[in-house]
Amino acid sequence: MSKLPGRTNLPEIARTTLPATRRARFAPFVYAGGLLAIGTALLVSKPRIGKVPEPRQMGNAPRRSRLRRAAQHGRDGAQAFAPSNVTDSVGRSLILGGVALLAARALDELSGRDGK
Template identity: 40%
Template sequence: MKNPPSELSPILLGTALLGAGLLLRQWEPGALSLPSKPDVVHRDRGLKRAARRTRDGIARFLPSNMTGSLGRSLAIMGAGLVLVRLLDMAVEDDETLF
């Protein structure tokens, strides 16, 4: 028979996710870096120009390094989990989420 999870499990898991996220944000290996956009004058027209401008517009929203984006997501998820559990401890027992 399984043991019920500890009340501290979400805090421990959240802290681990937060720590892993912060480590990934610091690491940023060069192999996962996206190339920077060169500053050159473009002479393309028509469909090729539309494709280039669309590509450049999409690339503007991408992170410069994939591990930075993953690290940020893990850190936010871990911090949120810890905060939800800590606030869960402050509410009535029949209103808890975890």
């Protein structure tokens, strides 16, 4: 059974690990750039596949059944916060993730290694 790192052997593990290679340190920048590029492309192109259809395709007249009235009320409530194009939401999320990754890695590089 292998021993997991704990409070007692953590300094020993830190001394024996090698510093990350230059390629491994800068790979997140490339990944973040890809996230930004894909997110921007989705926002700019607005593909039709992500378009959310109009929810009132079956009409807007009141329904007789309680279940159908409840479903109609739920449909109208969901329309208030549903995006018009899902790919816009995905694109914004990718951009935010890319910016967060870039910021985290840039600040990590600026902070330097331990003891320096």
